Amino acid sequence: MKKLFLLNFVFTVGLLFSQGGKVIDQLSLKSEILGSERKYAIYLPSDYGYSNREYPVLYLLHGAGDDHTGWVQFGEVKSITDKANKNGVSTSMIIVMPDAQTGKKGYFNDINQKWNYEDFFFKEFIPFIEKKYRIKSEKRYRAIAGLSMGGGGSFIYALRHPEMFSSACPLSGYMGELSYTEFYEKNKKKHENYRREKLFNYYSNHNALSIIQNQTVENLKSVRWYIDCGDNDFLYEGNSLVHIALKKRGIPHEYRVRNGSHNWTYWRGSLPRVLAFVSEHFHQK
Numbered sequence: 001m002k003k004l005f006l007l008n009f010v011f012t013v014g015l016l017f018s019q020g021g022k023v024i025d026q027l028s029l030k031s032e033i034l035g036s037e038r039k040y041a042i043y044l045p046s047d048y049g050y051s052n053r054e055y056p057v058l059y060l061l062h063g064a065g066d067d068h069t070g071w072v073q074f075g076e077v078k079s080i081t082d083k084a085n086k087n088g089v090s091t092s093m094i095i096v097m098p099d100a101q102t103g104k105k106g107y108f109n110d111i112n113q114k115w116n117y118e119d120f121f122f123k124e125f126i127p128f129i130e131k132k133y134r135i136k137s138e139k140r141y142r143a144i145a146g147l148s149m150g151g152g153g154s155f156i157y158a159l160r161h162p163e164m165f166s167s168a169c170p171l172s173g174y175m176g177e178l179s180y181t182e183f184y185e186k187n188k189k190k191h192e193n194y195r196r197e198k199l200f201n202y203y204s205n206h207n208a209l210s211i212i213q214n215q216t217v218e219n220l221k222s223v224r225w226y227i228d229c230g231d232n233d234f235l236y237e238g239n240s241l242v243h244i245a246l247k248k249r250g251i252p253h254e255y256r257v258r259n260g261s262h263n264w265t266y267w268r269g270s271l272p273r274v275l276a277f278v279s280e281h282f283h284q285k
Contacts, residue, residue: 020082061150090275107153145169175238176207225253230260
């Protein structure tokens with residue numbers, strides 16, 4: 001009888017592992033800051049349902065035009081992560097994909113403070129996720145990545161909140177306007193009631209190059225950086241300049257340029273590398 005029970009247990013565990021992780025893409029929480037219901041998707045490792053362990057977490061941000069289901073539907077996050085885990089490329093982790101498309105698009109607070117998504121992300125979303133799920137909630141076990149708009153979001157979040165993330169992996173990231181002049185010309189009509197000083201301060205706090213110059217070297221070095229952008233991507237210049245700015249300040253980082261454009265084919269190819277990169281810090285050497 002004992003032998004039969006053991007065989008059944010081994011068979012059940014093997015079946016669960018063969019099925020891989022689980023993705024749920026229509027979850028939500030109520031945000032007081034944004035005054036609305038906010039959706040998110042989540043990837044749970046294959047053993048989450050029957051283990052008692054806590055897991056590292058990767059916050060994975062979508063690009064403009066997509067929502068929290070983008071990485072699930074087009075990024076094939078489940079099959080890619082299952083394969084990476086099976087092949088030993090990455091460690092088991094929870095992957096969380098928030099929606100930054102509904103209501104107003106973007107990952108940052110508005111200049112007029114009427115839509116404060118960044119406040120929501122750090123004050124409501126992360127605490128909610130890390131209380132609801134069995135997540136190791138120390139910096140060492142928390143990473144962030146994203147593509148395009150989400151690539152810029154992940155990079156600037158980590159630049160502005162280096163105490164929160166062990167690794168940041170922007171893919172084809174939108175790093176903000178490349179100069180204040182460009183930013184001003186683009187926004188002066190939309191924000192004509194604001195003084196130039198306020199516009200400049202907003203630009204400085206949301207432009208990757210500006211933040212790299214103003215952030216301390218100690219803080220910059222406390223995050224592991226992985227930057228990846230295709231050689232035919234229209235955002236290549238901003239990513240190249242970010243690489244140069246980090247290099248000039250002596251900040252260790254990985255900068256990768258592969259053959260490819262601004263599309264899901266490229267980002268699906270990037271995801272295994274991201275999983276491997278963040279796993280290096282999740283492991284004990």
